Amino acid sequence: MNPDELLRAELTRVARVLGAPDTVVPVLERPRDPAHGDWATNLAMTLAKPLGKKPREIADALVALLDLAAAGVAETTIAGPGFINFRIDAGAHAKPLAQILEQGAAYGRSTGGAGRPVNVEFVSANPTGPLHVGHGRQAALGDAISALLEGSGWQVTREFYYNDGGVQIENLAKSLWVRVAQRVGIDVPIPEGGYNGEYIKEIAERFVAEHGAPSPEVLLPGAEAIVAGSRPADAALFDAMRRFGVAALRAEQDLDLKAFGVRFDVYFLESSLYTDGKVEETVGMLVQGGHAFEQDDALFLRTTDFGDDKDRVMRKRDGTYTYFLPDVAYHVTKWKRGFTRAINVQGSDHHSTVTRVRAGLQALEIGIPAGYPDYVLHQMVTVMRGGEEVKISKRAGSYVTVRDLIDEVGRDAVRYFFLMRKGDSQLVFDVDLARSQSEENPVYYIQMAHARLSGIFRVGEVDAAAVTADGVQWDCLAEPAERELVASLLDYPRLVAGAADALEPHRVAAYLLETARLVHGWYHKHHVLGEPEHIMRARLALAKASRQVIANGLAVLGISAPERM
RNA sequence: GCGCGAGUAGCUCAGCUGGAUAGAGCGUCGGCCUCCGAAGCCGAAGGUCGUGGGUUCGACUCCCUCCUCGCGCACCA
Incomplete structure (x- = not known):
C-alpha cells in the first residue's frame, strides 16, 4: 500500500477511537503549498461539530493517537485552523514509483468499467458538407472520452450516426442538380435551403465525369421544379444524384477524420431505420402504449408526461416523420444492442433534444432508465480569421474545415487546443493566432x-x-x-x-x-x-x-x- | 419571456466537486547556454474571482437576487 492509503486507514481508525460518527470519512489531500508537507487532512475541522470541541484540540488528540510508522511519516504538524500536515520520508515517498516502472503503458488504467459495454456517439455530422471546426472539437472530445472510458475498463464502441434520411439530404440533392444544370449553361439559382459551397460544384464535376452529362431537356424542367419548391420528375436521376452526393461527402468526411486520427467502430445510417422498419415499429409501440394522440392531422407524443415542456410532433401532416422519431428509434437500437450505457457528445445547440429523446424512450416503457442516454454537451466554437468572426454556414459556403486546421497547425496541436478547455465553456479559435503561435x-x-x-x-x-x-x-x-x-x-x-x-x-x-x-x-x-x-x-x-x-x-x-x- | 451554459490577470483559459498566500500559457519587463536539448529555466509587474446577499470554522467552488454574453425554445436536423 502507498503512504496515502495507509494514512487514510490510520486516520479512520483513530477518528473512531475519538468517537467520530461512521459517516465521517477522513479526507486526505495534497497541500497546495509543498512546504506544508506531502499530505494534509481537515479531519479535525470536520470533527469539531460532532465532537463539540475546538479543531486544534481535536488535532492534538488525533496526533497523539496516530501510529504513523508504517506510512513512513517523518513529521507531523498542526497548522492554521486545524489542518494536520504529514511529511513522508523520501524513501517511502518515492518507492511507489516502482509501480509505474512495472505497469508501463498500463499505469493509470483501472477496472471500474468491468468490461461492460458503452456506446459513445460523436461527430454525427450530416453528409451535406465537409467537417468544420465545431466537428473538430467534438471529434477530439469524443475520442478522448472514449479513451478515458477504455482506460477505466469499459468496452467502448465509437459510433457515428448519419442523418442521411431527412430534408437536408433532399436539399443537398437539389443543390447538386442545380450545379449540374448550371454547368450546361442553364441559369438557375441555388434553391432556398440549398448549399452554396464550392464543394457542391466539385461534386457536380465528378458526377458528370462518372455518369455523363444529363441532357438539358431533363435538367431544365427539373431545375424549374426545384426552384418552384418541388422535385424533378426524373426520380431515377434525382436519386442517383442524391446517392452520389452523399457518398462523395461521406468519403470526404472519412478523410477528414482519418487526418485527425479518429476511427469509428460503427457508422449507423438513419435511412436504415426506415428500411428496417424500426421507425414504424417504434410508432406502433408508442401508439399502443397510449402516449400518442392525433391532432390537426398530425401524430403527437405526449412528452409532457415525461418532463418535456410541450408535446412533440412525431408524424407531420404530410405523413413524413420529424427527426425526433428516428432519434428515438435509433436509441432503442442502442439499448437493444446491449449498450446499457450510452453517451452522446453533441453541440449545445442540440440540448433541446435531450429531454425529448429521453421522454420518447420512457414512453416506450421497455425498461430503459430515465437518464438514458448520457449527454456531454459542448459549447460552440467561434472562429476568428483576419480579426473577424467567420460565420460558419454550410449553406452560405463559409466555414473553416477540420482539414484546414490540421494543415495549418498540425494534428497534435489542434487536438490539444480543443481538449485543453472544458467542454462547456465557449471557445474562440483564432486561426491566424493558432498558426502564428503554433510553435508556442x-x-x-x-x-x-x-x-x-x-x-x-x-x-x-x-x-x-x-x-x-x-x-x-x-x-x-x-x-x-x-x-x-x-x-x-x-x-x-x-x-x-x-x-x-x-x-x-x-x-x-x-x-x-x-x-x-x-x-x-x-x-x-x-x-x-x-x-x-x-x-x-x-x-x-x-x-x-x-x-x-x-x-x-x-x-x-x-x-x-x-x-x- | 422560459431553459441550458459561461462571466477569474491586458488576451485565451485552468482551479482536482468547500480548504491554508487564486494558477498556467501568450503578451510586457529583467536575468541564465564550456553543463543529459534555451521548443528550456529563474525573477518582476499584472486580480474587488460579473454584482449584491445567504449558508459555516472556512466560499472562485454550494443557495438566492440582479447584470452581461453564447446556444436553444419549429409539423428543420
Missing part, C-alpha cells in the same frame, strides 16, 4: 518534456528497458523538485479516474501541462548522467517513470509522444 502551443511544451527525458537515455546510451526498480535507493530522490515531481506522477491514476468519471478530458490536459512544468524544472536543476552511481540510478528511474506518465496521458488525448523533436 502548450502541447509542444509537454512533448518537449517527453523528448528531453528520452534524450537522457539516448545521450547516456542507457537502455531504458533495462531500468527497473530493482535495487533503487528511493531515498536519493529527496530534492524538493524531485519530491514534487514524484507526487505528481503518483497522482496520475486518481486524476485519470476522476476525468473518466466526469467525462472531462481537459483535466488530463491540464495535468500534463503541470507535470511537464515539474519535469522541465527538475531537468534543469538536477543532472542524471555523470552523478554517483546510486543517485544516477534513482534519477534514471524517475526519468523513466516521468516519461511513461506523460506518454500515457498524451495517449489518452490522442497526441503523439515523440522521442525527439
Whole structure:
C-alpha cells in the first residue's frame, strides 16, 4: 500500500477511537503549498461539530493517537485552523514509483468499467458538407472520452450516426442538380435551403465525369421544379444524384477524420431505420402504449408526461416523420444492442433534444432508465480569421474545415487546443493566432518534456528497458523538485479516474501541462548522467517513470509522444 | 419571456466537486547556454474571482437576487 492509503486507514481508525460518527470519512489531500508537507487532512475541522470541541484540540488528540510508522511519516504538524500536515520520508515517498516502472503503458488504467459495454456517439455530422471546426472539437472530445472510458475498463464502441434520411439530404440533392444544370449553361439559382459551397460544384464535376452529362431537356424542367419548391420528375436521376452526393461527402468526411486520427467502430445510417422498419415499429409501440394522440392531422407524443415542456410532433401532416422519431428509434437500437450505457457528445445547440429523446424512450416503457442516454454537451466554437468572426454556414459556403486546421497547425496541436478547455465553456479559435503561435502551443511544451527525458537515455546510451526498480535507493530522490515531481506522477491514476468519471478530458490536459512544468524544472536543476552511481540510478528511474506518465496521458488525448523533436 | 451554459490577470483559459498566500500559457519587463536539448529555466509587474446577499470554522467552488454574453425554445436536423 502507498503512504496515502495507509494514512487514510490510520486516520479512520483513530477518528473512531475519538468517537467520530461512521459517516465521517477522513479526507486526505495534497497541500497546495509543498512546504506544508506531502499530505494534509481537515479531519479535525470536520470533527469539531460532532465532537463539540475546538479543531486544534481535536488535532492534538488525533496526533497523539496516530501510529504513523508504517506510512513512513517523518513529521507531523498542526497548522492554521486545524489542518494536520504529514511529511513522508523520501524513501517511502518515492518507492511507489516502482509501480509505474512495472505497469508501463498500463499505469493509470483501472477496472471500474468491468468490461461492460458503452456506446459513445460523436461527430454525427450530416453528409451535406465537409467537417468544420465545431466537428473538430467534438471529434477530439469524443475520442478522448472514449479513451478515458477504455482506460477505466469499459468496452467502448465509437459510433457515428448519419442523418442521411431527412430534408437536408433532399436539399443537398437539389443543390447538386442545380450545379449540374448550371454547368450546361442553364441559369438557375441555388434553391432556398440549398448549399452554396464550392464543394457542391466539385461534386457536380465528378458526377458528370462518372455518369455523363444529363441532357438539358431533363435538367431544365427539373431545375424549374426545384426552384418552384418541388422535385424533378426524373426520380431515377434525382436519386442517383442524391446517392452520389452523399457518398462523395461521406468519403470526404472519412478523410477528414482519418487526418485527425479518429476511427469509428460503427457508422449507423438513419435511412436504415426506415428500411428496417424500426421507425414504424417504434410508432406502433408508442401508439399502443397510449402516449400518442392525433391532432390537426398530425401524430403527437405526449412528452409532457415525461418532463418535456410541450408535446412533440412525431408524424407531420404530410405523413413524413420529424427527426425526433428516428432519434428515438435509433436509441432503442442502442439499448437493444446491449449498450446499457450510452453517451452522446453533441453541440449545445442540440440540448433541446435531450429531454425529448429521453421522454420518447420512457414512453416506450421497455425498461430503459430515465437518464438514458448520457449527454456531454459542448459549447460552440467561434472562429476568428483576419480579426473577424467567420460565420460558419454550410449553406452560405463559409466555414473553416477540420482539414484546414490540421494543415495549418498540425494534428497534435489542434487536438490539444480543443481538449485543453472544458467542454462547456465557449471557445474562440483564432486561426491566424493558432498558426502564428503554433510553435508556442502548450502541447509542444509537454512533448518537449517527453523528448528531453528520452534524450537522457539516448545521450547516456542507457537502455531504458533495462531500468527497473530493482535495487533503487528511493531515498536519493529527496530534492524538493524531485519530491514534487514524484507526487505528481503518483497522482496520475486518481486524476485519470476522476476525468473518466466526469467525462472531462481537459483535466488530463491540464495535468500534463503541470507535470511537464515539474519535469522541465527538475531537468534543469538536477543532472542524471555523470552523478554517483546510486543517485544516477534513482534519477534514471524517475526519468523513466516521468516519461511513461506523460506518454500515457498524451495517449489518452490522442497526441503523439515523440522521442525527439 | 422560459431553459441550458459561461462571466477569474491586458488576451485565451485552468482551479482536482468547500480548504491554508487564486494558477498556467501568450503578451510586457529583467536575468541564465564550456553543463543529459534555451521548443528550456529563474525573477518582476499584472486580480474587488460579473454584482449584491445567504449558508459555516472556512466560499472562485454550494443557495438566492440582479447584470452581461453564447446556444436553444419549429409539423428543420
